[in-house]
Amino acid sequence: MAKNSGAIRGPTIIDVAAQAGVSPMTVSRVINDRPGVGPETRQAVNEAIRALGYTPNVAARSLVTSTELRIGVVYSNPSAAFMSDFLTGVFEEASIRGARLILLKGGEGGRPPSVAELKALVASGIRGVILAPPLGESPVVLRALSKAGLPMAAVGAYDVEDAICVRIDDRRAAYEMTRELISLGHRHLGFILGNPDQAASGQRLAGFQDAVRETPGVTTVIAQGDFSFASGLGAAEQLLEATPPPTAIFASNDDMAAAAVSVAHRRHLDVPRELTVVGFDDTPAAVTLWPPLTTVHQPVRKLAAEALGLLTAEIARTSPDSPARREHVLEHEIVARQSTAPLSLG
Structure with missing residues (x-):
């Protein structure tokens, strides 16, 4: 399996915020010389910038016009870890480009904001919108923003x-991940499906099934989840009740x-000696759990x-006569950790 390259990166706005003990948005205000930051806080941020050697990309920021660029960010995702990475990426890029982010959070479990909330976001003077999954495929959100004629980017x-x-090629x-499981000797595979309303869920299931069809003798059992930890508990219990139970999930x-x-531990199953488990996203x-997960690295x-x-x-x-490319696919990577092992025949 491929592993992360471990390439050294330069300091980011998140590193500066941690060093100064403030939020990334406060660092952004200092970098862009905006009001609303006290002198002591501004000094702390500037000292952190100097200490870390952080340099904002002035060339990229110059692409923005002198008029303040307001970008709406509409988000709601059952995975707090995914959203943390997503918002970090948006904040870092916004600081480089001198953009002001206007955040709008939807309901629990990936539910979209109300139409009234979306109208208020549009009325705030934003010039475009970033949509976090699953809201990039929400009819409610898309109708409201399309009606306003705003440019949109959906992750x-x-x-x-x-x-x-x-996106990546889910x-x-x-x-590729399923082929890795099969190469380890596993022939009884369990699969936990994500939110059925997201196209990525169907694409991941299709990839799993593509690999299974290539190898005679592989049996599968599939359980429905919704990308939340709670749904994973119920789905894993369902898979492990199957006859025969999967040796890899x-x-x-x-x-x-x-x-x-967690379910495997509760059932006194050793991971990975008695059950291999892999994930997706990295x-x-x-x-932060034991054993660390083998997973698909989605950047x-x-x-x-x-x-x-x-x-x-x-x-x-x-x-407007030369439309921009609408689909952008980034690279993924399989990251091997300690949650996978060859099938034990003992």
Whole structure:
């Protein structure tokens, strides 16, 4: 399996915020010389910038006009770890481009904001919108924003009319992970499906099934989840009640994979000696449990930053006769950790 390269990155706005003990938005205000920051806080931020050697990308910021660029960010996702990475990526890119973010959070479990809340967001003077999954495929959200004529960028979405879509190849990623499980000797596979209203869920299931069809003798059992930890608990229990139970479980995100590991521990099953578990996303959740998860690395921060960069370019575009490319696919990676092992025949 491929592993993360471990390439050294330069300091980011998040590092500066942590050093100064403030929020990324406060750092952004200081960098862009905006009001609303006290002198002591401003000094602390500037000292952190100097200490870390942080340098904002002035060239990228110059792409923004002198008029304040307000970008709406509409988000709601059952995975807190995913949302943390997503918002970090958006904040970092916004600081580079001198953009002001107007955040609108939907309801629990990925529910969209109300129409009234969306109208208020539009009325705030935003010039474009970033949509976090699953809201990039929400009819309520898309209708309200399309009616307003605002440029949109949707992360993790597929073929959304009037929106730039930034994602990975979910089907290929799931196929590659499933092939890894099969190569370890596993022939009874469990799969936990994500939110049925998200295209990425169907793509990941399709990739899983593509790999299974290539190998005779592989049996599968599938349980429905919704990308939340709680749904993963119920789905894992359902899979492990099957006859025969799977020797490996592939969950459609890390939160549900972590839930599967929890269920295995409760049943006194050793992971990975008696049950292999893999996930998808490579969020912080993948490395904060034992054993750390083998997972698909989806560059969530980079996806969010790319979406904001593309949206900014769309807003600045002056030639409507040459439409920008609408689908942008970034690379994924399989990251091997300690939650996988060859099938034990003992």
